[in-house]
Amino acid sequence: MTRPRKCETLSRDSLERRLHFHGESHRMNAFVAAAITFACTFGACWIAMMIRSALPPSHQAKESQDVVRLGMGLVATMTALLLGLVTAAAKGSFDSQDNAIRTAAANVLALDRLLARYGPETQPTRDLLRATMAYRLQVIWPSSRSPRLETRAFEGGSGAETVENQILALTPTTDAQRWFKSESLKLTEDIVKARWRILGSAEGSVPTAFLLVVVCWLTATFASFGLFAPRNATVMAVFFVAALSVAAAVFLILELDRPFEGAIKISSGPFRYAVENLGK
16 A cells, blocks of 8 residues: 555656756757747748759749649648647647636635634644645746745645645534535545646647648748749848748747746736735
């Protein structure tokens, strides 16, 4: 019985350590992916314009240009659809995580008030609840300014379960206390579920293969643009803006897919507000 519990604790710890993002990640960084996308697309335009003069006249005929534009138009359409779908999915996942954070913070505040109304014997549980929330705040948002409470007791990741066990140990003597205990257990279960939901989505869902396929499609499309385009500053400026735009799209997708790090991340406001108001 001891060994499974140890493994379970280690599993919780490994999940929570994934939220400590300090620039070290196995997945491609959003800035790096965007830079690679820009280099590939804009470079493809420039190289295609350079090799245009080396093509035989038959390859530059209007019929050849029409076939190239028709084929690459299909690729461009598929790329646009894929980028749109993935952007919508990433935004939906981001909003879902943000809603989970806000709901969990509200449930913690409601749980604290129920315990306060139960009676003074729940004060140790309320103190534990506040310390656990402070620990979660420091884990998920390491740079967030939060109350500096002693959190070593929760490094095993069992704070929520300990709160639940303490509530289970209560012995209500009145109908009101029995109701408070029942509702507190329901809220505690919701908080535990929200915690696993947050930890389970820490690493995002955009696979590297998706990025490779999208960058390849974009590179081929931009190469077709430059193959028959005139070589002048205006055309190069348009290609620069277009390449920058698709690179920004890739950047946004990866940023939304990682809701707890980067330039676009979920606000710590709900958790910080909950910590500041617990125990009052």
